[in-house]
Amino acid sequence: MRTALAIARKELTISFTTPWVYVVLAAMAALSSFFFVGLLETFQQVQDLAREQGWERLPPDSVVYRNLTDGVVVQLWGVVLIITLFVAPFLSMRLFAEEKRNKTFELLMTAPVRPLDIVLGKYLGGLGVMGATLGLTLAFPLLLTAFNQGEEGQALEWTTVLLGYGGLLLWGATCMAVGMVLSALTESQMVAAFLTFAVLLPWMLLRGLTRTFEEPLRSVVSYLSFDTQLEGLLQGVVDVRALVFFASVIVFSLLLTHRAVEAQRWM
Amino acid sequence: MIEVRQLTRRYRDRVAIEDLSFSVREGEILGFLGPNGAGKSTTMKILTGFLPPSAGSVKVGGFDVVTQPMEVKRRIGYLPETPPLYPELTVHGYLKFVAQLKGLPGRGLQAEVERVAGLTGVGHVLARGLQHLSKGYKQRVGIAQALLGSPPVLILDEPTEGLDPTQRAEVRALIKSLAGRHTVILSTHILPEVTMTCEKVLILNQGKKVAYDDLRSLTAAHGHAEHTSLEEVFIKLTAA
Numbered sequence: 001m002r003t004a005l006a007i008a009r010k011e012l013t014i015s016f017t018t019p020w021v022y023v024v025l026a027a028m029a030a031l032s033s034f035f036f037v038g039l040l041e042t043f044q045q046v047q048d049l050a051r052e053q054g055w056e057r058l059p060p061d062s063v064v065y066r067n068l069t070d071g072v073v074v075q076l077w078g079v080v081l082i083i084t085l086f087v088a089p090f091l092s093m094r095l096f097a098e099e100k101r102n103k104t105f106e107l108l109m110t111a112p113v114r115p116l117d118i119v120l121g122k123y124l125g126g127l128g129v130m131g132a133t134l135g136l137t138l139a140f141p142l143l144l145t146a147f148n149q150g151e152e153g154q155a156l157e158w159t160t161v162l163l164g165y166g167g168l169l170l171w172g173a174t175c176m177a178v179g180m181v182l183s184a185l186t187e188s189q190m191v192a193a194f195l196t197f198a199v200l201l202p203w204m205l206l207r208g209l210t211r212t213f214e215e216p217l218r219s220v221v222s223y224l225s226f227d228t229q230l231e232g233l234l235q236g237v238v239d240v241r242a243l244v245f246f247a248s249v250i251v252f253s254l255l256l257t258h259r260a261v262e263a264q265r266w267m
Numbered sequence: 268m269i270e271v272r273q274l275t276r277r278y279r280d281r282v283a284i285e286d287l288s289f290s291v292r293e294g295e296i297l298g299f300l301g302p303n304g305a306g307k308s309t310t311m312k313i314l315t316g317f318l319p320p321s322a323g324s325v326k327v328g329g330f331d332v333v334t335q336p337m338e339v340k341r342r343i344g345y346l347p348e349t350p351p352l353y354p355e356l357t358v359h360g361y362l363k364f365v366a367q368l369k370g371l372p373g374r375g376l377q378a379e380v381e382r383v384a385g386l387t388g389v390g391h392v393l394a395r396g397l398q399h400l401s402k403g404y405k406q407r408v409g410i411a412q413a414l415l416g417s418p419p420v421l422i423l424d425e426p427t428e429g430l431d432p433t434q435r436a437e438v439r440a441l442i443k444s445l446a447g448r449h450t451v452i453l454s455t456h457i458l459p460e461v462t463m464t465c466e467k468v469l470i471l472n473q474g475k476k477v478a479y480d481d482l483r484s485l486t487a488a489h490g491h492a493e494h495t496s497l498e499e500v501f502i503k504l505t506a507a
Binding site: 013 | 315317340347348351356364367
């Protein structure tokens with residue numbers, strides 16, 4: 001475990017000295033702020049409209065705009081989720097591919113380190129970078145709370161916000177795990193990033209495909225879709241089935257990576 | 268210390284090493300010679316547990332590379348063909364990381380990093396980033412990394428590659444000073460280097476052992492004693 005931590009630390013040091021991570025951080029900050037402002041505007045408009053006409057006369061789906069938590073933050077988490085899907089491949093691509101290209105993989109594999117420690121260390125390092133990227137978005141609910149000082153009541157239901165954020169972190173961890181497997185299979189970072197994207201996006205959209213399917217296939221495929229599983233989590237609903245689902249994807253990915261690293265010795 | 272028996276390695280249909288057997292006694296320095304593509308690096312990769320053998324066995328310090336890889340890896344310091352460096356790290360950060368990989372105890376780790384840096388002459392560039400170092404310095408950091416933790420066996424793939432003549436002499440002196448305490452296998456295609464550092468020579472050609480002997484008996488067997496250089500023997504043996 002000590003070596004795993006050493007590998008994770010090295011991973012973080014290297015990540016934060018390369019421009020890549022900063023590009024991703026900047027992209028996350030820029031895109032999420034852009035959507036945050038958009039969501040706030042919509043929220044404002046609906047609230048104004050409701051003040052004039054009353055909530056009863058607005059379309060039923062505008063009910064989410066009754067409070068900032070559902071109207072802005074939960075919606076924002078939904079946007080960050082999609083941004084994460086797009087940036088995760090760029091964060092996970094270098095995990096193993098770069099070691100192979102750099103020939104440093106030989107160092108890891110000839111040091112007295114178990115493949116399990118290599119995989120765990122790499123994954124922890126990846127989680128650190130992903131955590132930093134997602135950490136930026138916590139600024140938005142904090143901003144909302146800060147500007148609400150003085151008015152009566154809490155601006156946000158922090159339990160819902162944080163549970164939704166937990167769902168987001170779990171999603172980030174899943175993206176990193178899937179990306180790591182693919183990075184362990186190739187020497188090229190571009191190929192790793194592209195493959196990760198090619199796996200994550202269709203998996204996310206799986207539910208959309210099921211419209212033409214017959215039951216019971218339809219339920220099964222729709223259940224396997226990331227989209228279905230994330231829906232409740234982001235709204236702060238603790239659904240054990242969804243937690244188990246994502247935990248399984250992560251564990252399975254780690255096992256596959258472990259296999260890929262071990263197989264390196266047998267090629 | 269090192270026992271190699273009937274080692275064979277195939278890459279798909281190409282045979283990289285065929286039926287190679289040799290042994291190295293404790294404290295000995297063995298020179299690996301051979302033209303490019305003779306199988307020197309492949310043999311070293313198998314000895315260090317990076318590549319599995321297709322057939323045959325390798326034992327280091329009595330442990331089998333295939334069945335007890337951790338025990339073997341703990342006893343070997345390895346400098347691969349390309350020094351395995353992370354360009355983004357500093358020399359100090361890198362050596363510290365490798366020391367942790369090797370599981371050296373936290374206390375004394377700093378002293379150990381300074382010791383190997385001193386031995387390889389990189390003490391004054393510890394704070395520099397690896398990507399800003401010259402090829403010679405990179406090579407020396409690669410050697411320093413192998414020396415961390417004083418492993419009983421050192422496997423050095425072309426350790427003097429990319430060094431200028433002065434540095435080369437320094438590295439040769441360093442390797443010579445390791446004899447007795449460490450068992451060393453080094454590969455090179457610079458022939459005088461072998462004459463100057465090694466006691467025993469193994470010449471590989473197209474994956475096969477063509478000579479394996481003391482340096483002196485080798486030159487004696489292939490000509491009129493003192494007048495024959497290793498170079499002549501080498502060319503004669505690998506001409507086939």
